[in-house]
Amino acid sequence: MQIHVVQRGQSLYGIARVYGTSVQSIAEANELPDPSRLVVGQALVIPIVGSYHWVQRGQSLSSIARIYGVSVNELARVNNISASAPLQVGQRLYIPPRPKSAIDSLLYVEPQRTVSQTMITEVRNRVNDLTYLAMFSYQAKRDGSVDRPTIDNIPNIASSAGVINVLVVTNIEDFQFSADLAHAIFTNEAAQNQLFGNLIQIANEVGYKDIHFDFEIMRPEDRQLYTNFLRRARDRFHAAGLMISAAVAPKASDVTTGIYGAHDYRAIGSIVDFVALMTYEWGFTYSMPQAVSPIGPVRNVVQYAVSVIPRNKILLGQNLYGYDWAAPYPPAGGPPARAVSPQQAIAIALRENAQIQYDYQAQAPFFRYINDAGVQHEVWFEDARSIQAKFNLLKQFNLRGIMYWKLGLSFPQNWLLLRDNFTIRKRG
Numbered sequence: 001m002q003i004h005v006v007q008r009g010q011s012l013y014g015i016a017r018v019y020g021t022s023v024q025s026i027a028e029a030n031e032l033p034d035p036s037r038l039v040v041g042q043a044l045v046i047p048i049v050g051s052y053h054w055v056q057r058g059q060s061l062s063s064i065a066r067i068y069g070v071s072v073n074e075l076a077r078v079n080n081i082s083a084s085a086p087l088q089v090g091q092r093l094y095i096p097p098r099p100k101s102a103i104d105s106l107l108y109v110e111p112q113r114t115v116s117q118t119m120i121t122e123v124r125n126r127v128n129d130l131t132y133l134a135m136f137s138y139q140a141k142r143d144g145s146v147d148r149p150t151i152d153n154i155p156n157i158a159s160s161a162g163v164i165n166v167l168v169v170t171n172i173e174d175f176q177f178s179a180d181l182a183h184a185i186f187t188n189e190a191a192q193n194q195l196f197g198n199l200i201q202i203a204n205e206v207g208y209k210d211i212h213f214d215f216e217i218m219r220p221e222d223r224q225l226y227t228n229f230l231r232r233a234r235d236r237f238h239a240a241g242l243m244i245s246a247a248v249a250p251k252a253s254d255v256t257t258g259i260y261g262a263h264d265y266r267a268i269g270s271i272v273d274f275v276a277l278m279t280y281e282w283g284f285t286y287s288m289p290q291a292v293s294p295i296g297p298v299r300n301v302v303q304y305a306v307s308v309i310p311r312n313k314i315l316l317g318q319n320l321y322g323y324d325w326a327a328p329y330p331p332a333g334g335p336p337a338r339a340v341s342p343q344q345a346i347a348i349a350l351r352e353n354a355q356i357q358y359d360y361q362a363q364a365p366f367f368r369y370i371n372d373a374g375v376q377h378e379v380w381f382e383d384a385r386s387i388q389a390k391f392n393l394l395k396q397f398n399l400r401g402i403m404y405w406k407l408g409l410s411f412p413q414n415w416l417l418l419r420d421n422f423t424i425r426k427r428g
Contacts, residue, residue, distance in 0.1 A: 001420040002046035003384045005358075006038045019046045031343065031412045039349045041356030043365065043383040045413045055091040068095050102423045103394065104401030106132040106276060106315055108168065110408075115152035122407055123154050127161035129415055131401065131425050134166035134212055138202065139173070142184045144194025146202065155206050162426040166245070167208040169199060170215065177217040182262075186225035196236040203242055209428070210243040210273070220261025227267040234271050243273040247403075250279050250317075252300035254308075269309030276403040277301055280319040285337050286330040289378035291364035292319045295389050302397050314399045318390055320409040322381025324348065326371075329378075343410040345381035356383075363389040384413040391421045401425075 004015055012035045016023045027035040029047040038044075053064055061083060065072045076083040079093050087093075107130050111119065127133070135154070139147040146169070155165045171182040185191050199211050213233070218226060230246065237244045246268055249260040269275055279298045283290040298316075305314055322345050323337035330336060340348065345365075349356055352369035359366060366380045394402060402418075418424070 001417060002048055002051040003388060003417075004044045004046050005385070006040055006042045006044065008040050010038065012036070012038060015044070015046070019048055019052070021046060021048055029412065029416055031410070033347075037350055039346060039354070039356055041358065041365070041367070042346060042349070043356075043385050043413065045384050045416045047416065050097050051095045053093045053095055055087045055089055055093065057089050059087065061085075061087060064093065069098055070096065100421065100423045101395060102425050103399070104131040104274075104315065104427070105129055105418065105422075105424050106134055106166070106401070106403040108134045108136045108404065108406040109154065110136045110406055111150050111152070111154070113150060115150055115154065119408065120152065120154070120157070123157050126407065126415070127158055127163050129418060129424055130158070130161075130163045131427055132164045132166045132210065133158040134168050135208075136168045136406070137170040137172060137214065138167055138199070140169055140171060140181070140185060140195055142181060142188075142191060144185070144188075144191040144198060146195070146198045148202070151206070155208070159207055159428060162428040164210060164428045165206065165208045166210045166212045167199065167203055167206070168212045168214050169195075170213075171218070177215075179217055179219045179222075182215055182218045182226070183222055186222055186229050192229060192232060196233055200236065200240045200242065203240075208242070210245055211237055212245045212247070212276075214247040215262075216247075216249065217259050218262035220257050220259075223256060223262045223264055226262050227264050227271070230268060230271045244271070245274045245276065246272045247276045247278055247317075250277060250281075250297070250301045252297070252304050254304075265305060266308040269305075269313055272313070274313045274315060274400055275305075275309060276315040277305055277317045278405075279317040280405070283323055283337075283380055285323065285339075287337075288329050288331055289323070289325040289337075289366070289380060291359065291362040291366075291380050291386075292322055292382070293317075293386075293390070294359075294362035294364060295386075295393065296361065298390070299393060302393060302399070306397055306399075311398050312400050314397075315401050315403040316390065316394050316399055317403045317405065318387070318414075319382065320404050320406065320411050320414065322379060324377055324379045327376040327378075340379065340381060341409040341411060342381050342383060342413070345379050348379060358385065382411060382414070384417060387411075387414050388417055388421075391417065395421075 173181040280293040283292040325337040328334040354367040354369040
């Protein structure tokens, strides 16, 4: 696969000629609604075997070989040149496909009151790329009972494709994460026993193989209570033949205060079968415009995580969305940002004739526009370049795999590059 960034004046026809492929194949791969209209700065995935590299000033065959993890002799052989021959600036070199590592892939799905046919179709389209499909969410109640989501036949679709169904249990009450609800459960052993029994019963009825705790926004002083709760859950679930996993807040150190304080990375990592790092939401609904998952802060979280949790238990979290902020931006009293999928972001840029820029420090694309009412907007989202940066990070730290929030946010380039970079394990 090749990532190509559209330059001013380029057409899909011309791009296809450069890579020896067709307009149709590029348009279909990137789900372009109108192949005749491209956005300057838009990142396209070119569906070819291997990729190409254009020699930059100062580069040698050796330095290029290191970039792509191939030997100098192999690079020389596939390009039919001498390993000692000087390179010319602008010279095109073919980079052969590299070996793929095997990873786990988890995708959250959040059914609403009814499961639409669109959601069913999206699940069918994604199951081959998944190890786990996580049903969000089963809401724990103070007495240990559970509010169930509508799931239709989604678990059957997943299991038929060898995907493990995951039951996500949350401390959501009155449509938001509740520290009071979590505390009430942690301090009531009878409620915990009832909750664990109910979750095991539901798992057996539906066919869930993993019970996944997504408890958020808890009291920091409940840190040990949450750890004890997970340990008791682990013992019950393992005895019933079920796995246990947990989502953890993005921490770059062992912070014990604030809304992330209750998540003890070391303790949680020692208890559960795997963790999912929620490495996103630096840019969020009420923030100033910025990248949702900038590579620097994400790297800091991963570096801390691998220092206290085994790497083979860690899934890197990845957002499948961005935000469109309208001025005046939220800290100054503006409206909350609107979530957009990467495909929606491209459509906005096309409609507003905006040029997409790329922040190389954050490894994220963005653009600005002024709408018909004269309001300034700023959009940050994900593209092929930003997701490849996360894949490279995952490889560098040799993590178990990747977690996505969530189904229903169109980002075709992600799935193309996921398959190009990795082999997805099937544990079902």
